[in-house]
């Protein structure tokens with residue numbers, strides 16, 4: 552089975568997830584890890600599964616990832632899986648954070664699903680986890696999203712840990728589940 556793991560990553564967090572997915576698959580599949588900028592849409596025909604990763608910007612996947620997805624020919628035969636890292640808390644935190652996730656990262660999965668549906672691609676899975684924000688984004692969160700000082704301090708402590716070991720092992724398990732279902 553030929554698998555491509557390709558990603559856009561501006562500060563390295565999504566790259567860490569891409570590497571975890573790749574490392575989990577490389578023993579049992581003919582796997583390639585590439586930055587999105589090195590990947591041509593025409594290369595995709597060579598693969599059975601393509602994992603595409605994006606940071607979450609403005610609640611959505613980043614422009615280069617969207618543009619890449621939009622160039623994929625309709626009804627391409629490979630199976631598509633998506634992954635993102637986002638700095639907001641995950642919805643599992645519950646309460647107001649569920650809404651906050653929807654507002655600040657909710658479009659990411661929907662974009663993958665929408666483009667895949669429009670192109671009649673087989674979209675077989677999506678993974679997400681927190682990725683530490685850079686200093687300007689921390690600042691933005693402080694002024695626009697979490698204004699309470701104590702809450703913001705807690706957020707910083709948590710955010711700066713990610714992706715952590717658990718995220719990396721979850722990403723590996725995600726990749727294993729996908730490949731396991733297709734074997």
Ligand SMILES: Cc1cc2nc3c(=O)[nH]c(=O)nc-3n(C[C@H](O)[C@H](O)[C@H](O)COP(=O)(O)O)c2cc1C
Pocket residue numbers: 559560561562563564565566605606607608609610611636637638639655656681682683684685688
């Ligand atoms: C310009 C910019 C916009 C961002 N917008 C969001 C956002 O809307 N929601 C969110 O949860 N995180 C947002 N983030 C945080 C990133 O998604 C997060 O830190 C991610 O892990 C970065 O991935 P990377 O290191 O692969 O670039 C933003 C980051 C940047 C630089």
